[in-house]
Amino acid sequence: MAVTGIRPEAVPGEAIAGRGPWALAWARVRTDRVALASAAIVVLLLVLAAAAPLIAQWSGHGPDDRFRDIGMTAQGLPVAPNGTFWFGTDRLGRDLFIRVLYGARVSLVVGVLSTGLAAVLGVAVGLLAGFYGGVIDTLLSRLMDVVLSFPYLIFALAVVSIAGPSLTATAGVIALYSWAAIAGVVRGRTLSIKEREYVEAARSLGAGDARIMLVDILPNLLAPVIVLVTLLIPAAIVFESTLSYLGLGIAAPTPSWGNLLGEAQGFSRVAWWYLVFPAGTLLVTTLAFNLLGDGVRDAIDPRTERLFGRRGGVLSKRSRRGKGRDGGSGAAKTMEG
């Protein structure tokens, strides 16, 4: 796979700078247009979500403000997208655009919070299981199996009926659902890394278990964990939407993409925008995160198979045709296909 960002030959008179693994990864990301576009979408979304209150103030539409006069038709139905309400209004005459933006805040916070929690828990459990092996490994691995085979919707139902629907409960349920996947990968990597000679070297120097795990093994786990996290965030966002749609996640009036979709389903015949905009945003967000995750995986860990894209992936045929059309974009492009 050609990487155009890396100059193949030394230039006379110019010092050859060494690059660390992260610099190399960045150089690879920079040449990956799909990943860059996805990153741009993710960043745009983050900015919009962060700026939601400002946008609400600027437009004069609060997330819970009802506009019975201009936001509803004479029959009391939602108003279609127009200059005032970019995404139209919802069943109570609220600005759907602002509500989708506020929903993004919830979705992103839940996605990042739950995945972060899952990453910490998963790395800790996986590292301990892989490093110590034996009884500890057996116990922790069986625990992972149990967690992976849990019926999560029923579990979420139980949690909500006890603790009531809230952001923390939702994030907690999602974290509990996704840490085992991270732990499994981390355990596998740890099993192989702990047999490397540099771990033995550290041991021969008198390093303790904690030091070996944190200083010698953990940095080598960072790459797979980062990749996994970027792929788990969209899964968490979708799961949050599912829970909220079913009324088990974020409760109204706080908007989230899931409960917006839940509200919208009764209006699909009269107000298409009510369903299309939250669903579309959700789709674009998860797709962007997934493609970004793939790009990051390619950049950090070039040996693994790719889900979408360059070689043999789901999108490879289409993207190759697309590249053929835009013509002379250089030799590297052809090689990428």
Added chain:
Amino acid sequence: MNLLEVDGLVKHFPIREGAVLRRTVGQVHAVDGVSLTLAPGETLGLVGEAGCGKSTLARCIAGLHPVTAGKVSFDGQDITNLSRSAMRPFRRDIQVMFQDPYGSLNPRRRVGSIIADPLVIHGVGTPGERRRAVSELMERVGLDPGHHNRFPAEFSGGQRQRIGVARALALKPRLIICDEPVSALDVSIQAQILNLLKDLQNDLGLTYLFIAHDLSVVRHVSDRIAVMYLGRVAELARADELYEHPRHPYSDALLAATAVADPDVADRRARVVLTGDVPSPVDPPSGCRFHPRCPRAREVCAIRQPALEGTTHLTACHFPIGPDSPMGPDFPIGPDSPTRPDDERPYGEGGAGWR
């Protein structure tokens, strides 16, 4: 007094079967009763084929594997199977240099921090002192101290092995166990690393246990050489003595297999070619472990294990090569003998007569 004494060291690895109720179904006899001594400032070479237990022996001495039986003492103190905390002070004195210049350095860490590792682990010096120590060490082993911020991937194999040397030197150890330190390097680079090790020994009074499978490498650096076969020492002698008058048929075969640059010498050499593979250490042969492949083997070899005997030139063989062989000087002679006894041996300066 000897710096290191290994007495009857045994290391068996259990082979376990079963997923839930694991039971031991066999033992890998990796090291089976090895005794060695190392005098201060000496280099002891340890040679043998792959799988003969030389690396396991090194790891047992370094306290990386628990020992099944036997005793390891360092500087007069018993260090066999010490707890991790009890072993800690000895780790400063005993350092290990590993074979693989790629695998023994963490690819995600900068070279300076790798070399400083032993200092950090043993709490030596302040951060500033450590930085200075790393610079000095890098200079000492022939690296540019300005490169401390680089990753191992930015160095060549030989340079990485120098990084390994610097790390091993950081705590000013007395004994360095070199586990095939040059086997993974180009021949031209091998000499550089060997000379570096030699210089460091002269300057710092280091003691080396030098492991290799290549006899010509070991000869270059060793004062004495121990030849291992299937977990036991077959022969232990001064380096020149072993090269010129090998007494164990296995040493003889190993020497015959080493490449010689001079074609005339190579032609004059006997071709002692061993048949078959090294037997499994799970079920080692009875008696002398070399007997199934030995050109001189008799019935007794399959029954009785030969002791490692001799004063300075120790051999574990019932029928050693040499003038005092109990089978007569001309043994072995026979149509099916894989050796050509009338060949002139390059290392047979004692004359073909006594063979």
